[in-house]
């Protein structure tokens with residue numbers, strides 16, 4: 208790696224300027240930090256352990272690295288000053304400190320790869336950075352294939368290193384129900400593809416870890432479709448109890464009562480999750496059209512279509528989530544319904560979907576499948592389903608949620624979310640599916656578009672990888 212150590216960063220920072228001199232990495236051992244930087248210190252200590260550098264906490268007067276709080280800094284923003292004598296990191300809180308530590312870890316990787324032991328150094332510099340979007344998400348489907356709690360914890364550490372701050376957890380689908388619920392004994396665990404579930408203790412432990420890493424968990428119950436597993440245990444809540452299928456009966460008042468009970472339990476397991484995902488995608492109307500109860504309710508409420516009935520059903524659930532002080536979130540639907548403006552909508556169908564959703568007054572998270580579905584192969588030599596597109600690193604890097612939309616649409620976009628569906632992705636392939644595309648996604652989610660340049664990005668990403676950065680992240684003890 209030939210360029211300056213601050214010229215290796217992914218995602219590319221808002222600003223990084225050279226200043227005279229070098230900082231000898233051997234001077235790094237003593238670190239001073241406030242309580243909000245404890246995760247940043249733990250990350251850096253573990254990273255440096257792989258590099259055979261030992262870090263310990265010290266008083267600021269003797270520290271080579273000082274984390275200091277700057278209450279005036281923007282949320283998640285950070286500054287880094289490297290002078291020949293010391294390194295000073297400033298940020299307003301947990302995430303900014305952690306992301307600055309991540310940038311420093313990348314510079315250390317670059318510095319250690321070109322130096323020799325005690326002569327290894329960092330180039331002095333001043334760097335400033337802040338996120339483009341407040342929502343930088345990643346979705347994991349744990350319903351099709353199952354990942355152990357240990358794998359999820361490792362993944363959260365990896366995501367934090369790439370500045371992901373939202374972990375959307377797809378915990379139920381047709382094939383399985385993955386969280387332990389007291390309401391339906393035996394529901395969790397059995398799966399069409401494989402068995403497995405998370406105990407309440409595991410879920411609470413993951414929630415606590417996630418909070419330390421500055422990542423909000425967005426747990427999902429996917430209804431009224433994608434519900435074959437739960438309806439196999441409660442066929443009385445389907446339109447036809449002899450053949451329950453995938454959709455809840457919208458004409459049975461017990462359906463909403465039952466789902467609200469599950470939502471209340473999920474919110475109790477995840478007390479710090481501000482957003483609860485209700486799914487809402489790909490429900491077929493065929494069962495409803497043939498069901499006397501659904502037909503009767505349609506008539507009674509003077510509605511024209513079963514999609515309107517579905518709309519009312521979901522809005523009732525959305526209002527329930529809002530009444531508990533949380534924000535509901537849903538997938539954009541294939542059938543064009545409008546939901547209450549308080550609902551965050553996730554655009555996944557096509558590049559025009561954010562426009563439609565923003566015109567309805569909803570906030571939007573951008574997950575359009577041919578840009579951000581990581582189950583798609585990076586190139587077509589990789590095993591994949593025949594309906595999938597190739598999604599190379601460049602496709603991820605060039606993703607632009609703002610497109611050519613008017614300001615009203617841009618204002619509605621909260622950020623981005625990459626999704627890993629796991630119909631064909633077993634647990635051991637999860638990391639292989641997301642790396643190295645996570646580098647490109649991190650830059651797409653974090654950096655200003657005018658700072659992004661693809662060839663330069665490839666140079667930085669390859670430089671870090673060849674210096675061992677990814678290997679270090681995967682070797683770290685968390």
Ligand SMILES: [Zn+2]
Pocket residue numbers: 445446455456457458459494495498499500501
């Ligand atoms: Zn029905």
